[in-house]
Amino acid sequence: MAVFTPVSLEQLSDWIQQFPLGRARSIKGISSGIENSNFFISTDSGEYVLTLFEKLHIEQLPFYLELMRHLAQRGIPVPAPVANDKGAIVTLLNDKPAAIVSKLEGESQLDPQPLHCAALGDMLARMHLAGKDFKILQPNLRGLAWWLETTPSVLPFLPPELASLLADEVQYQKDFAATADYRALPRGPVHADLFRNNAMFVGERLSGIFDFYFAGCDTWLFDLAVTVNDWCVDLDTGALDLARAEAMLSAYRAVRPFSPAEGVAWQPMLRAAALRFWLSRLYDFYLPREAEMLTPHDPTHFERILRLRIKETPPAL
Ligand SMILES: Nc1ncnc2c1ncn2[C@@H]1O[C@H](COP(=O)(O)OP(=O)(O)OP(=O)(O)O)[C@@H](O)[C@H]1O
Numbered sequence: 001m002a003v004f005t006p007v008s009l010e011q012l013s014d015w016i017q018q019f020p021l022g023r024a025r026s027i028k029g030i031s032s033g034i035e036n037s038n039f040f041i042s043t044d045s046g047e048y049v050l051t052l053f054e055k056l057h058i059e060q061l062p063f064y065l066e067l068m069r070h071l072a073q074r075g076i077p078v079p080a081p082v083a084n085d086k087g088a089i090v091t092l093l094n095d096k097p098a099a100i101v102s103k104l105e106g107e108s109q110l111d112p113q114p115l116h117c118a119a120l121g122d123m124l125a126r127m128h129l130a131g132k133d134f135k136i137l138q139p140n141l142r143g144l145a146w147w148l149e150t151t152p153s154v155l156p157f158l159p160p161e162l163a164s165l166l167a168d169e170v171q172y173q174k175d176f177a178a179t180a181d182y183r184a185l186p187r188g189p190v191h192a193d194l195f196r197n198n199a200m201f202v203g204e205r206l207s208g209i210f211d212f213y214f215a216g217c218d219t220w221l222f223d224l225a226v227t228v229n230d231w232c233v234d235l236d237t238g239a240l241d242l243a244r245a246e247a248m249l250s251a252y253r254a255v256r257p258f259s260p261a262e263g264v265a266w267q268p269m270l271r272a273a274a275l276r277f278w279l280s281r282l283y284d285f286y287l288p289r290e291a292e293m294l295t296p297h298d299p300t301h302f303e304r305i306l307r308l309r310i311k312e313t314p315p316a317l
């Protein structure tokens with residue numbers, strides 16, 4: 001269950017009058033999300049998604065929603081926010097910041113094949129390029145600064161061997177972030193959470209990517225590494241599936257060729273992407289936020305992925 005703040009059709013009918021969408025016809029809670037309250041709504045103008053933001057700070061929302069608007073205007077298939085009669089895309093509903101965005105067609109592909117990974121690689125590269133002239137700057141709020149801040153609160157819960165793995169990796173990433181190669185990496189707005197459940201396919205066509213609420217400015221390569229670590233792995237072992245990884249990398253490269261610094265940074269960024277989700281899952285596991293309603297994701301999955309990324313030479317960029 002993931003509707004934390006209920007919204008009735010009556011409440012929606014009043015609130016929606018400020019949008020150029022006609023009357024509200026129906027509203028249905030979406031059960032799968034864990035961060036926000038989401039609803040499919042039907043209006044005189046068609047189908048949309050209504051999101052009530054449960055945890056994000058209102059000052060952070062313009063970055064996410066304006067980025068979606070920016071990308072949608074440049075032909076990247078992402079949910080486009082709908083502005084109200086004053087031009088605002090976030091307004092309060094039941095005391096929560098809320099937004100209406102267009103509904104993407106299709107379904108998640110939870111068993112991706114190389115052709116799905118190629119579609120993701122192509123779209124990710126096009127999305128990075130389309131974000132180049134986006135003007136709002138907001139760091140990746142789950143980046144190095146967050147790892148440094150969060151690690152000390154998680155370490156006391158871990159047995160010594162795991163604590164060393166975590167502390168050593170954070171140190172390794174801190175050192176790598178100070179290198180000239182890291183500083184030379186191209187960067188801009190990135191999705192930073194492009195897992196299998198955040199993309200839609202209609203048959204074999206990628207119809208869109210969504211859930212931009214962990215987006216931020218970071219290196220494009222980190223975004224690719226997050227995506228590879230989810231789409232191109234065996235979920236039981238965390239091992240990279242070379243056919244899927246090659247498909248994603250070559251489709252990405254065909255749109256935006258990699259720089260020499262990116263070649264050097266590839267393995268460190270795959271490690272960074274594994275660390276990012278291992279740490280957030282450890283944090284949610286040991287220090288669940290108040291009123292957390294759902295079972296946290298399994299941290300050991302990303303611990304396994306991190307160990308493998310440290311040990312293996314990844315497929316060349
Ligand atoms: N614009 C959209 N078009 C179509 N379906 C959507 C859209 N936005 C959300 N959904 C549906 O709602 C579900 C939950 O949305 P979303 O992933 O954004 O929620 P969340 O609370 O951030 O969840 P999580 O953190 O688990 O990814 C998605 O799995 C998808 O099925």
Ligand SMILES: N[C@@H](CCO)C(=O)O
Nearest residue numbers: 193195277280281297
């Ligand atoms: N993708 C994250 C959840 C937040 O979207 C994870 O798997 O830990």
